[in-house]
Amino acid sequence: MIGFDKQLVSKVLIFEDAAAAQVKLKALCADHGLIGLKQAQHSAMSLLESNIDLGAVLISEGSSDASAGIADGFALARHIHLLRKELPIFIRREGRCDLDDLSAEEREGIAGAYDLEQPDSFKQLLDQYLADTEYPISLIRRMEEITHSSLNALFRDVEVTNELPYLVKDKLTYGDILSLLPIESPWFSGYMMVQSEEQPMIELIKDGRTAIDGTNADFRDVMGMLSEITNLAWGGLRTRLLALHPAQAAEETRISVPITVNQYKEYISFGTDRSQLCFKYSLRDIHGRLAPVTLYQKFIFNIRWSPEEYRQADENNVDELVESGCLELF
Known part of the structure; x- marks a missing residue:
């Protein structure tokens, strides 16, 4: 499991030809928890058309792509916007922001x-368009730890690892299968989504790595497995959260938001522009015989989100544990 202390990360696609600007931009990305991806052999446009999670696209006024007939950064912005309308595009300018x-x-x-030359102008864009939602670190740790434990409980002879949690703005789906579950606590209401590919999961089931009889395993077993992952992860998290603050009848959510899906475009919308909180898990065969399974877990708080209330309950709970003698202050 990978720990972190200060900030979430987000992937941004960078179109930048000026060497000096690349150096400064790399430093800015490191300062603000961004993972920069740049074009390699003019493949950035194909990257945009592929199924890759992104938080934003960074271009410059001088960006161009002769092979695509793109003469400047403004034409590039229009082209990118047509491909991925949900992604914010930040343009670097000389002498003005x-x-x-x-x-x-x-x-x-x-x-x-x-x-x-005005770094605050970059930070303001990130705060406005990417880091538009605050996610308390203790909540993220709970999500990560419980999902990690759930996967270890459901699969045998696999090594479960996960990358740093990150934020995305796009609404792409991954793989062949998707499990979607409404989630609700005293502080939020939305959905948890788990996505994966069918064939690697079938191979794990056939090889006896789960409690499912793998003799005639097919897509139905994979769907059942994904549902089990979703239910176990949310069940554990919900129990932990309700221990901090039991739900009251008056706190029940009565609002619903339409969800739209385009399976052909691998696109799903939850009716909000808020960033999605994402976790990427890998299940690797410890014997090295089977292909790894990749799981994407995404949290979308599209109906209610009150991190301040969660933080207050979390802090109060720590104080109570100290007072009861269960914890000591270092």
């Missing part, structure tokens, strides 16, 4: 501008 001098056509698809 606004769009006031641009025409409506040039502004199309651009969320905002920043100047590397």
Whole structure:
């Protein structure tokens, strides 16, 4: 399990040709918990068309792609916006961090501008468009730990690892199968989604790594396994959360939001632009015979989200444990 202390990460796709700007941008990404992905042999456009989670796209005024007929950063922004409308696009400018001098056509698809000589302009864009929701670290740790334990309980002879949690703005789905579960606590209401690929999971079942009889395993068994993962992870998390603050009848959520899915485009929308909190888990055969299974777990708090109330309950619980003698202050 990978721990972290200060911030979530997010993947951003970078179109930047100026060497000096690349150096400064790399430092900014490191400071703000961003994982920068840049074009390799002009493959960035195909990256946008592939199924990869992103938080934002960073371009510059001088960005171009002759092979695609893109002459400048503004044309590039319009092209990217057509491909991935949900992704915010930040454009680097020289000497200014606004769009006031641009025409409506040039502004199309651009969320905002920043100047590397004014680092605060970059941070403001991140705060506005990417880090738009605060996720308490203790809550994220609980999500990670309980899901990790659930996977270890459901699978035999596999090593469970996970990457750093991260935020995404896009609404892409991963793999062939998806499990979706409404989740609710005194502080939030939304959905938990678990996604994976069918064939590697079938191989694990056939090889006896689960409690399912693998003799005639097919997609139904995989769907059942994904449902079991979803239910066990949420059941454990819900128990931990309700121990902090038992739900009251008055706190029941009565609001619903439409969910739309385009299976052909591998796209799902929960009716909100809020960032999704994501965890990526890998199940690796300790004997090295089977292909690894990748699981994506995403939390979408599209109906209610009150991190301040959660934090207060969490802090109060720590105080109570100290007073009861269960914990000591170091």
